[in-house]
Each structure stands twice: as structure tokens, then as C-alpha cells.
Amino acid sequence: MNAKFFPMFRVLTVVGSLWASPFGAAQTPPPAGHEGHDAHPAPPANDAPPKAEDFLSLSADGKKVRIVLISAFNGVNYGMNFNGFAKGQAKFVLPVGADVEVAFTNRSPVPHSVVVVERPQVKRLQMGEPAFTGATTPNAVRGTTGTKGDTFSFKATEAGDFAFACGFPSHAANGHWIALEVSDKATLPSLQLGTGPVFTPAAK
């Protein structure tokens, strides 16, 4: 290919992949692997394995649950991941009534965001309003970049199956979400990354 025209081709390819329709298998992103890296701006390299204790803790008085969500933690799902996991493959559990503070950052130049939604919502193009009052980063449709990040707080007032989903159009449908269960049986919060052990932060 003519070198002069290659950059524009690359931009178009990137935009196409960002706005990929969730409808139809033909537009599903290509499988992860070295071939795919040219088609999407990769997040900064991160060889550090995700550790559950870095993403979930309790405040000193034990009353507030602190959750850390990092978009594009690594290259999993083309950066459309939280803490290195996509498509519901990590799961937070919160007791009903938990007071939660979420610290969100994004390692990618591609905008991302977080909205708490009811689980079936992740298949949609747009995430809409959060399931709990205040449970969203500001302007989740537009998303943000950068490690300064956004912090938001909410109360998990109702039991059920929810998700931390990216509110940037089409991202959740392309896998940019992890699971959140609000449980009337759980007494402490927990986090399971993939098939790893269930981590529960120690009450201090």
C-alpha cells in the first residue's frame, strides 16, 4: 500500500471497529491475537496480572465499599475491558444496601465510561439511565480518557443481576462490561476475577 495513504486507511479502520454494530456476526471484532493489533489502538502495555485486592476494599470503618475500575487495563477485548476482564467474566457481589464508591480510570486514548445497568441492558447499543441513583460516570455516552478519572457513589438499594457497563455507544454490546450481583444473602462484598478464587476484603 502507498505509504502516504496508509494513515487514513488506518483511521477509518479504527473508527469502523469502534462503531461496530452489535447486530450481526459479520461485524463482531476479530478474534484476539497479534493480527488484530493493527486494527485498534492498543492500550499501553500492561504485563501485570489483575489482582482482586487492588479493585475491592472496605473503608476503615467498614461502612463504604470501594471499587476500582480500570478501562483498558490490558489488551483483553481490544482494551474494552474493566480490570482486564470483559463479557461478564469478572463478578462483584454486594450486599443489598451497600454504600459504594467507584474510582474509574481509563488507560486508553479511546473514550470509555461506566454505568451500572440491569444485566440484560448490556446487549443494547445505549446503556440509558443507571439502575441506581448516581451510579454512572458523568456523560457516560461521550466517555472520558485519562488516568485522572472519575469517581461516583451510589447505594445498592435492590437485589438483582446488574453490570458495570461502558456507556460509550456499542461498547457494552461488544463485551465492555463485567458482572455485578446485589445479593440479599451476602453480608460482605466480594470479587471473582475469571475462574480465580472469590476475594473478600477483610473488615478492619
Ligand SMILES: [Cu+2]
Ligand atoms: Cu468502552
